[in-house]
Each structure stands twice: as C-alpha cells, then as structure tokens.
Amino acid sequence: MDTxxxxxxxxxxxxxxxxxxxxxxxxxxERGKFYGVIxxxxxxxxxxCALIRGFAPSFYNGELKGEVLVExxxxxxxxxxxxxxKIGYVFQNPFTQISGVKDTLFEEVAYGLENFGVPVxxxxxxxxxxxxxxxxxxxxxxxxxxxxxGQQQRAALASIIVLKPDILVIDEPTSQLDxxxxxxVFKIIEQLKNEKKTIILVEHKVDMIAEYADEILVMKGxxxxxxxxxxxxxxxxxxxxxxxxxxxxxxxxxRLIEAGIPLSRVPITERQAAEAIGxxxxxxxxx
Amino acid sequence: MWREKLQIHKSNWIAALHPSCKFLxxxxxxxxxxxxxxxxxxxxEYSLYTIAWFVIVPALAIGxxxxxxxxxxxxxxxxxxxxxIVVQSLLIPGGDTVAQLWxxxxxxxxxxxxIYLGFSVMNIAGIFVWFFQTTENKEISCALEDSGTNYKVxxxxxxxxxxxxxxxxxxxxxxxxxxxxxxxTQGNIVVRTRxxxxxxxxxxxxxxxxTEERVLTLESKGFDxxxxxxxxxxxxxxxxxxxxxxxxIAITVAIVGWRVALWIL
Ligand SMILES: Nc1ncnc2c1ncn2[C@@H]1O[C@H](COP(=O)(O)OP(=O)(O)OP(=O)(O)O)[C@@H](O)[C@H]1O
Ligand SMILES: [Mg+2]
Numbered sequence: 001m002d003t004x005x006x007x008x009x010x011x012x013x014x015x016x017x018x019x020x021x022x023x024x025x026x027x028x029x030e031r032g033k034f035y036g037v038i039x040x041x042x043x044x045x046x047x048x049c050a051l052i053r054g055f056a057p058s059f060y061n062g063e064l065k066g067e068v069l070v071e072x073x074x075x076x077x078x079x080x081x082x083x084x085x086k087i088g089y090v091f092q093n094p095f096t097q098i099s100g101v102k103d104t105l106f107e108e109v110a111y112g113l114e115n116f117g118v119p120v121x122x123x124x125x126x127x128x129x130x131x132x133x134x135x136x137x138x139x140x141x142x143x144x145x146x147x148x149x150g151q152q153q154r155a156a157l158a159s160i161i162v163l164k165p166d167i168l169v170i171d172e173p174t175s176q177l178d179x180x181x182x183x184x185v186f187k188i189i190e191q192l193k194n195e196k197k198t199i200i201l202v203e204h205k206v207d208m209i210a211e212y213a214d215e216i217l218v219m220k221g222x223x224x225x226x227x228x229x230x231x232x233x234x235x236x237x238x239x240x241x242x243x244x245x246x247x248x249x250x251x252x253x254x255r256l257i258e259a260g261i262p263l264s265r266v267p268i269t270e271r272q273a274a275e276a277i278g279x280x281x282x283x284x285x286x287x
Numbered sequence: 288m289w290r291e292k293l294q295i296h297k298s299n300w301i302a303a304l305h306p307s308c309k310f311l312x313x314x315x316x317x318x319x320x321x322x323x324x325x326x327x328x329x330x331x332e333y334s335l336y337t338i339a340w341f342v343i344v345p346a347l348a349i350g351x352x353x354x355x356x357x358x359x360x361x362x363x364x365x366x367x368x369x370x371x372i373v374v375q376s377l378l379i380p381g382g383d384t385v386a387q388l389w390x391x392x393x394x395x396x397x398x399x400x401x402i403y404l405g406f407s408v409m410n411i412a413g414i415f416v417w418f419f420q421t422t423e424n425k426e427i428s429c430a431l432e433d434s435g436t437n438y439k440v441x442x443x444x445x446x447x448x449x450x451x452x453x454x455x456x457x458x459x460x461x462x463x464x465x466x467x468x469x470x471x472t473q474g475n476i477v478v479r480t481r482x483x484x485x486x487x488x489x490x491x492x493x494x495x496x497x498t499e500e501r502v503l504t505l506e507s508k509g510f511d512x513x514x515x516x517x518x519x520x521x522x523x524x525x526x527x528x529x530x531x532x533x534x535x536i537a538i539t540v541a542i543v544g545w546r547v548a549l550w551i552l
C-alpha cells in the first residue's frame with residue numbers, strides 16, 4: 001500500500017478553543033484513491049482538511065499533538081509555498097477564492113500558474129484546457145466578481161486543478177450548485193481520479209459520494225468514527241443513529257429487505273438498486 | 288491567441304504612454320500647479336496662473352480621447368472644488384469687498400484663498416483622474432513589478448483599487464436593499480447620514496469576513512513561492528516616452544527658473 005498522507009494520533013485545538021476540534025485521529029490515505037469525508041456540521045471536516053494542507057497549525061496556530069505526514073514528511077517542515085504544488089486546496093466558500101487583482105476570469109484561472117513561473121505558452125494551453133473541462137470557458141472574459149455563486153465555485157475549482165497537484169483537498173465544492181452543476185463537478189472529479197490523483201472531498205450530498213468515491217471517512221465531534229470501503233460504510237444503518245445521512249438507495253434497500261424482499265445486497269446507488277431489485281424480481285418470477 | 292486578446296492596444300498614443308511616463312507627468316504637473324499657485328499676480332495678488340495651468344488637464348483628456356469618461360469622473364472633483372471656492376470666498380474676511388450680493392460679501396482675501404485652494408485641488412485631482420482614466424489596473428501592476436516593487440506591495444495596491452470599485456458597486460446594491468427593507472435612504476441630511484452608516488455595516492463586515500480564506504487561497508495559488516513569476520500581460524511602449532518625459536521636465540525646469548528669477552529680482 002502506497003500511503004501519501006498519514007495522521008498519527010492527531011489532536012488539534014484551535015487557539016482560544018476550549019476543546020480540540022480533532023481528537024486522536026489516525027488515518028492513512030492511499031495514493032490514487034478518492035476519499036469522501038462526511039459528517040454533521042461542526043464535525044471537524046474542514047479542520048481535517050486544514051491539517052492535511054498544513055494550514056493548521058502553520059497559519060491558524062493552535063496546538064497540534066501527534067503528526068501529520070505528507071509523503072512521509074511532517075507538514076510543519078515544508079517551506080512556504082512548497083505544499084501548494086503538492087496539494088491543491090479548494091475552499092468551502094467560493095466568494096473568498098478570488099485573487100482580487102485580475103480583470104478577467106481567464107487571468108484569474110491563470111494566476112497560480114503565473115506565480116509558479118510557468119512559461120506563458122504553457123499557461124495559455126493549460127488554462128484553456130481546464131476552463132473547457134470545468135465548463136467556464138464561455139465566461140473567460142467576464143469579471144471574476146460578477147460571476148454567480150455556481151460559476152465562482154467552478155472557477156475556484158478550475159484555478160486549483162490547473163496547477164496539476166497530485167493531491168486534491170476539496171471542501172464542499174457543490175454548495176452553490178444546482179443538481180446539474182453538482183453532477184458535472186463530480187464528473188470532473190472522476191476525471192481527476194482517472195488521472196491517478198489522490199482526492200479528499202468533503203461533501204454533504206451523500207448520494208454523490210456513494211456514486212463516485214472509493215473510501216468513506218465518517219467524522220463526528222472531532223473523531224473518526226468509520227473509515228473504509230464505501231459499500232460497507234454507506235450500508236451501515238447504525239450510522240443513522242449517529243446522525244449521519246446515508247444514501248436514499250441504501251435506506252430504500254434496507255426497507256425492502258425488512259419487508260421480506262430478498263435483495264442480494266443493500267444498494268448505495270441507483271444502478272445498484274435497479275440491479276438488486278431486478279434480480280429479486282427475476283428470482284420471484286422463476287420460482 | 289488568448290494571450291493576444293489580453294494585451295491592451297490603444298489607438299491613442301497619449302493614452303498609450305507607459306504608466307511610469309504618465310506618472311512622471313502627473314507628479315511634475317502637480318508640482319508645477321502648486322508652484323504656479325504661489326505666483327501672485329496683479330494688484331489683487333490672485334493666483335491667476337494656476338487657473339491658466341488648469342487648461343492642460345482638459346486638453347490632455349481631449350488629446351487622449353477620453354473626454355467623456357474624464358468628465359463623468361471629474362464632476363465629483365468639481366463639486367468639491369466649487370464647495371471650497373464658495374465657502375472660502377464667502378467666509379474669509381479681510382481686504383476690500385470685490386463683490387456683494389445682498390448680505391453676502393466676497394472679500395479680497397477670501398477670493399485669493401478660494402482660487403488658491405480650489406484650483407490646486409482641481410489641478411492635482413484632475414491630473415490623477417486623467418491618469419486613472421487612461422491607465423488600467425493591470426498596466427499599473429505590470430509597471431510596478433517592472434520597476435522592482437515588491438510583489439506584496441503591488442498586490443495590496445492593485446487589490447485596493449479593485450476593492451474600491453467593487454465596494455462602490457456594493458454600496459449601491461446595499462443602499463437599494465436597505466431601502467427595500469424600509470430603511471430611509473432619501474430625505475434630509477440626518478436621514479441620509481443614518482442610512483449611510485446603516486449601509487456601512489454590511490459593507491465592512493462583508494469585506495472583513497473571509498479574510499483568512501482569502502489569504503490561504505493566495506497561499507494555495509503560490510503567492511509566496513520563491514521563484515521568478517511569469518506574466519501573460521506585457522506592457523507596450525509607444526516609443527514616445529522619452530520625448531514626453533523630456534518635455535515635461537523642460538517645462539518644469541522653466542517654471543522653477545521663472546519662480547527663482549522672480550525671487551531674486
Ligand atoms: N478558526 C477557528 N477557531 C476556533 N474554532 C474553530 C475554527 N474553525 C472551526 N472551529 C471549531 O472546530 C469545530 C469543527 O469545525 P469544522 O469547521 O472543522 O467543521 P465542519 O465539519 O467542516 O463543519 P461544516 O459542515 O459546517 O463545514 C467546530 O466546533 C468549530 O466551532
Ligand atoms: Mg466545513
């Protein structure tokens with residue numbers, strides 16, 4: 001197993017906070033996998049992201065116990081800017097992710113590449129490619145501040161993807177998006193996964209996570225309460241009592257099984273549900 | 288192709304001058320305006336030359352082909368200048384009465400001070416309006432970087448310019464929203480002042496919140512990376528910068544010489 005990120009007994013407390021926001025967490029993140037992070041508001045998801053990216057404690061200060069390792073090196077030992085090339089970070093709030101010094105969306109997306117000193121011909125190529133991929137190319141000459149919430153959110157994602165980091169930490173990238181926009185963002189993320197990138201994604205829309213993620217991290221009150229394969233975790237009905245939302249299809253499947261319909265497994269996506277129900281119907285017809 | 292599209296090509300050569308050249312003109316012009324204001328002319332000892340000097344600002348605006356935009360921005364300056372002129376000329380006593388309307392008297396000293404201050408403001412603010420109306424933010428940013436200014440200073444400067452623009456738009460939106468919510472934004476001075484402060488609260492809160500994320504976003508985009516940055520936008524020179532600089536310096540030297548000569552003689 002190729003571990004890219006590791007947390008060893010991490011407890012983190014923000015400055016002036018009474019209690020830790022992350023409590024004794026130990027996880028290993030495997031290269032090339034897509035991790036979905038779920039949990040209720042205030043569970044510590046964003047804090048976990050900030051720890052992985054090294055913003056906590058280097059920017060937020062506060063107290064860190066244990067170690068956060070990126071490719072085997074503690075985040076506290078990376079120099080300024082060094083982690084920006086390794087880990088792309090997209091924030092929860094799209095409105096704060098505009099540089100404020102660029103006149104057009106095209107230049108905004110190019111901003112990071114300019115900072116990293118990428119040759120201008122390459123910048124142009126990469127920006128166009130990413131803008132097309134994120135479906136904002138038609139907005140290229142608009143002013144960044146004049147975009148809608150959803151457009152800004154896609155722009156924020158684009159300006160990080162364009163840097164081609166190996167690891168992506170993405171905090172609720174679809175909060176401003178309609179169902180169609182959400183779907184398209186997950187399609188983009190799927191494409192990134194196919195490029196062998198490691199993805200850590202915080203998302204409340206658990207149906208989307210069920211569809212696209214590989215592994216699930218469940219958090220509650222600053223603790224990791226589950227980590228593992230999505231099929232196993234998203235069908236664990238005891239999580240409902242912990243206040244965790246499960247996919248609608250899993251709940252439907254569970255009800256059907258309770259009602260005596262013999263499904264081969266509890267489905268978590270629409271495709272799986274159709275399959276399982278189809279098989280059950282077939283069986284009933286045959287007997 | 289896109290890079291080509293981002294470049295700025297101006298057909299008017301005065302507007303197209305390199306920002307550093309225009310900035311030199313702005314500085315020298317302001318300096319001369321103040322110097323000329325200290326020339327007292329004729330019996331009344333009014334600063335008449337500074338009025339004549341002001342002809343240059345609209346001339347530059349017309350020459351740069353931006354007279355309309357210039358006028359829109361300049362009306363605000365004009366308003367301030369008119370208030371200064373009226374208040375100064377009516378309120379400062381001393382000297383003979385120059386003009387009288389009912390109980391309102393304009394005295395010599397008031398008028399002297401009004402011309403001095405009013406036209407100094409119009410000259411200096413006017414030339415800056417010309418500068419900002421002919422120069423885009425990215426040109427300023429580019430010129431600052433080329434001149435070796437620290438990228439952090441450049442960032443603060445440019446983001447402030449953009450922020451002013453955005454806050455200006457937001458304050459209108461907020462005013463409208465407050466009005467819709469029942470906060471009076473029209474009426475007498477007291478009502479308007481109250482509405483103004485009521486509108487400031489969301490404006491400032493909006494600007495402050497998210498500063499942390501803003502800083503971290505910049506960090507994520509390599510703001511602090513220690514390497515030579517590249518740049519899509521490149522500034523063009525018209526080739527006439529040297530000539531303009533020379534003319535501006537020559538005029539300044541001539542005016543300084545004149546002033547010195549007047550002192551000595
Ligand atoms: N900058 C901060 N300073 C102090 N405490 C903080 C700070 N940011 C978050 N916290 C606290 O840490 C805890 C975890 O917050 P976090 O933002 O990580 O939650 P979250 O799971 O991302 O929630 P949400 O779903 O609402 O985004 C919360 O109790 C919160 O009050
Ligand atoms: Mg969060």
